[in-house]
Amino acid sequence: MTKAGDKPTKMSKFERWKAEKDGLALKEELENYARIGWEAIDPVDRDFRLKWFGLFFRPKTPGQFMLRLRTPNGILSSEQLAEMAQIVARYGEDGSADITTRQNIQLRGVRIEDVPDIFDRLDRVGLTSVQSGMDNVRNITGDPVAGIDATELIDTRDLVQEVQDLITNGGEGNSAFSNLPRKFNIAIAGSKDNSVHAEINDIAFLPAYKDDILGFNVLVGGYLSSSRCVSAIPMNVWVEAKEVAPLCGAILTVYRDNGPRQNRKKSRLMWLIDLWGIEKFRAEVERELGTKLATAAARDEIEGEKSDRIGIYPQKQSGYNYAGLNVPVGRLCAEDMFALANLAEVYGNKEIRLTVEQNVIIPYIENDKLAAFLEEPILKKFSPNPKPLVREVVSCTGAQFCSFALIETKNRALVLAEELSEELSFPEPIRIHWTGCPNSCGQPQVADIGLIGGKGRKDGKTIEVVDIYTGGKVGKNSTLGTLKMKGVACEDLKEVLRNLLIEQFDAEPIN
Numbered sequence: 001m002t003k004a005g006d007k008p009t010k011m012s013k014f015e016r017w018k019a020e021k022d023g024l025a026l027k028e029e030l031e032n033y034a035r036i037g038w039e040a041i042d043p044v045d046r047d048f049r050l051k052w053f054g055l056f057f058r059p060k061t062p063g064q065f066m067l068r069l070r071t072p073n074g075i076l077s078s079e080q081l082a083e084m085a086q087i088v089a090r091y092g093e094d095g096s097a098d099i100t101t102r103q104n105i106q107l108r109g110v111r112i113e114d115v116p117d118i119f120d121r122l123d124r125v126g127l128t129s130v131q132s133g134m135d136n137v138r139n140i141t142g143d144p145v146a147g148i149d150a151t152e153l154i155d156t157r158d159l160v161q162e163v164q165d166l167i168t169n170g171g172e173g174n175s176a177f178s179n180l181p182r183k184f185n186i187a188i189a190g191s192k193d194n195s196v197h198a199e200i201n202d203i204a205f206l207p208a209y210k211d212d213i214l215g216f217n218v219l220v221g222g223y224l225s226s227s228r229c230v231s232a233i234p235m236n237v238w239v240e241a242k243e244v245a246p247l248c249g250a251i252l253t254v255y256r257d258n259g260p261r262q263n264r265k266k267s268r269l270m271w272l273i274d275l276w277g278i279e280k281f282r283a284e285v286e287r288e289l290g291t292k293l294a295t296a297a298a299r300d301e302i303e304g305e306k307s308d309r310i311g312i313y314p315q316k317q318s319g320y321n322y323a324g325l326n327v328p329v330g331r332l333c334a335e336d337m338f339a340l341a342n343l344a345e346v347y348g349n350k351e352i353r354l355t356v357e358q359n360v361i362i363p364y365i366e367n368d369k370l371a372a373f374l375e376e377p378i379l380k381k382f383s384p385n386p387k388p389l390v391r392e393v394v395s396c397t398g399a400q401f402c403s404f405a406l407i408e409t410k411n412r413a414l415v416l417a418e419e420l421s422e423e424l425s426f427p428e429p430i431r432i433h434w435t436g437c438p439n440s441c442g443q444p445q446v447a448d449i450g451l452i453g454g455k456g457r458k459d460g461k462t463i464e465v466v467d468i469y470t471g472g473k474v475g476k477n478s479t480l481g482t483l484k485m486k487g488v489a490c491e492d493l494k495e496v497l498r499n500l501l502i503e504q505f506d507a508e509p510i511n
């Protein structure tokens with residue numbers, strides 16, 4: 001699949017492996033792999049192709065896989081969350097779950113011998129992990145308060161599901177979209193606050209009116225990585241809701257067939273757009289669709305600050321509220337998951353929602369149940385009114401489970417947020433994002449303060465360091481942060497952050 005613009009170098013090993021056998025072909029082999037155990041599995045299947053089913057071999061904890069689900073629009077039923085809790089509960093201390101920055105769930109501790117049973121259980125509750133890793137379309141994000149927010153413009157839930165069903169063939173796996181040049185992110189915003197971080201997605205839909213019809217303006221090509229971070233750019237297209245899924249299908253097909261594949265650092269969608277220019281890209285998508293696309297509306301409806309949805313808010317349904325609860329750095333154990341599922345059953349409509357800030361929302365709490373809800377013991381851990389910094393902190397997996405990590409992240413992020421929030425007061429929320437290596441899974445570039453783990457030298461020894469980015473903005477005029485300081489030793493970080501918070505973010509020492 002060499003295209004104009006690619007250097008005539010040899011095929012990357014990933015392209016070779018994909019050409020040899022599609023990841024989805026492993027469906028037939030899962031039973032056998034469960035029987036023979038992780039050590040006997042073909043290494044390319046184990047470390048690479050199993051990711052087509054969301055199964056990540058973790059070299060740090062060999063034999064304990066991470067399982068990445070798909071949770072369209074970040075919405076789960078209590079039954080689904082309880083089923084996931086049961087799955088991780090069987091692994092005791094080794095079992096846990098993380099809420100990710102794509103409104104998704106990753107389960108930890110999963111043993112390959114249990115996978116057929118786990119997949120049956122997930123299937124029974126309507127969940128799939130298919131095509132959630134490697135060169136596939138990641139969990140599709142939507143508005144976390146879709147259908148319940150009084151100021152909502154478009155309910156994104158069915159649209160997100162429709163796109164997921166198209167890409168995964170209703171969860172069965174779809175070989176039409178299982179060999180993209182690289183990973184791919186899609187987001188659909190439904191209200192005015194750009195809740196999905198449109199700018200860092202390969203395709204983003206933003207509500208926009210054209211001739212009094214509410215549809216979407218389309219952005220394309222945004223992504224973050226260790227070597228390039230770029231905001232999505234306007235495609236100069238406006239679509240009605242019913243055209244969202246077909247347009248995604250057409251863009252994916254054009255990208256699949258034409259996207260550069262030889263250098264994995266230069267194969268995300270934006271590289272194809274760079275190569276062709278946006279006009280040609282748009283024309284090729286129209287050709288694939290077989291129809292002309294409307295030009296973009298003059299403006300989209302995004303305005304103002306992005307809400308983190310933490311706290312108690314009245315719903316558009318009179319008499320009901322939703323509660324946004326802070327899950328510090330997104331980490332859940334099995335008991336937490338049972339407790340949240342239980343909260344949704346007792347007080348809500350059996351629904352739990354996830355946010356890109358790694359938090360949860362429990363919708364449909366009746367006014368007269370609110371007082372009792374707020375007394376529930378689990379709200380001590382997952383607060384609707386958390387401390388500043390803890391409220392906003394986001395972290396990638398880091399050294400505990402990820403072999404790419406150069407530093408420990410989640411624990412450190414939480415300890416520092418707690419300590420600094422005891423010592424300082426803040427005029428405004430400050431979003432600190434941690435990421436354990438330059439791969440940037442924790443999205444440091446969208447944060448007020450973004451920390452990227454690395455290694456440095458001090459007194460002849462190798463030490464953990466971070467590069468510090470500042471100035472990332474979300475919401476209407478979103479911008480990516482830029483490098484502020486390089487190679488700050490993690491052992492000095494508290495002092496450095498304290499000073500930065502005071503000098504650049506107007507924090508004030510308490511007493």
Ligand code: HEM
Nearest residue numbers: 066100101102224225395396397401402439440441442443
């Ligand atoms: C070559 C670059 C990258 C590699 C090799 C990579 C690899 C990984 C791995 C191995 C994990 C799972 C770690 C674990 O939980 O055990 C992970 C998680 C994740 N990655 Fe990446 N990643 C890359 C770039 C990115 C980028 C640029 C983004 C988007 C900004 C991203 C988003 C995520 C998300 C959302 C998760 C889930 C965990 C979380 O919420 O932080 N990744 N990545």
Ligand code: SF4
Nearest residue numbers: 396402405436437441
């Ligand atoms: S940023 Fe690095 S350490 Fe963190 S999850 Fe991604 S690959 Fe792992």
